Amino acid sequence: MTRTYEAIVALVRDTLVDAGSTFRADKKAAYQRAIDTERNEQARWVLEQVLANAEAAERDKSPLCDDSGIPHLVLEVGEDCAVTGRMLDAIREGVAEGLRKLPGRPMGIMGDDSHRIDQSGGLNPDSAGVAPAPILLRRCKDNVIRLHILMFGGGPAIRAKTYRVFHRHSTQVVLDEIVGWAREGVAQLGCSPCTLAVGVGRSHFEATSMMLQAQVDGKYDEQSEMEREITRRVNEANIGPLGLRGDTSVIATFMKVGPQRASGVRIVCVRPACCFEPRIATVELQ
């Protein structure tokens, strides 16, 4: 079914609000499991606060965090579906309306290139002044056009890392490096427990896009052996929620490994997504 421009705008608007205000069911269950097993009293208190915050945000359709995030969009296209420029315009308008409705934090920086770097151009007072990141497009099996909206906060962006790893023909070497980066990033983040988003690719662009897709595809109740190992080893660092120590530094790891090149190097991206991320919601536009 082809939807009208206005219908797409409304769907995208409401999906963005859901992304910024809602925990998915598997994430709520993961938090409850963590609360039930956490041995540190202060850590358990923080986990309970984060889950209670999620319930309040979902009920009120209000932001989970005052850093409401930068919209990142993944568009999936089925076999017989066509994406038009007009549809992209409707998506962009829906994002703007969603940011106003949430409401998002008005943190768009105005001005020319130099002004936007040093923040001397001032803040756009409109929540919709926060432009979304470039859209990532990928094929899907279902014959639909499906949009995933993710809201990326600033803290995880500061502590994320994308760099090369010389693998020495050992997966364990790469996993060790990921664990090392993650321990450092989670400890510095402050807003743990994290969901670690990991991408492995042939370039910085590819590794980062894998990290983004890992957050779309990842499930808290379905973890691969590598994902479980990373989570377990970072949790052994005793960083804990908000860095206050405890068993729960990481709730889960979402990892996506792309095609690799014949080479001794892998490009790895690790994002310590904060206690509210991935903030994601999904809608079918056609």
Next chain:
Amino acid sequence: MVQLSTPISEEAAASLQVGDTVEISGYILCGRDAVLPKVLKMIEDGTVAELGVDLHGQVIFHTAVSPAGVGPTSSNKLEIESSIAPLSAAGIKLHLGKGQLHPKTIAALDRCNAVYAVIPPVTALLGAKTTEQKVVAFPELGMEALHLIKVDKYPAIIGAAHGRSIYDQDL
């Protein structure tokens, strides 16, 4: 659970211990990276009284104040952490944020009988506990201006007091 009301007395501040769970009520200040250096400049220039807010016994919450609500930013950012010692000397009794502070900052807090508290980033819950807000100074900074808000039972954990830190491994 320890109940704290602003202004916080010297005695109340001295009684706080690392790991205490507290609830903070009353009027508190909000400021972060952009505005705190400007407040320090006013203290240096002897013009801080122009703020119209008595800093003695006050709380400073490291947050922006926007339509999205409030929530802690990292207190160990350069401009924020470097404000903790001089603001404590000027009378601030509790710095509210998140993240690990450096030992010299923790020592400076102790010298001034001030503390640092960690607040979970629970914006949706804090929204229901925030009843008033107004800009005190530097309105051109928008959400990063110096704000005064009225809060009811903000939850927090004392993260640094009496020269000790909750992030120390031996605690």
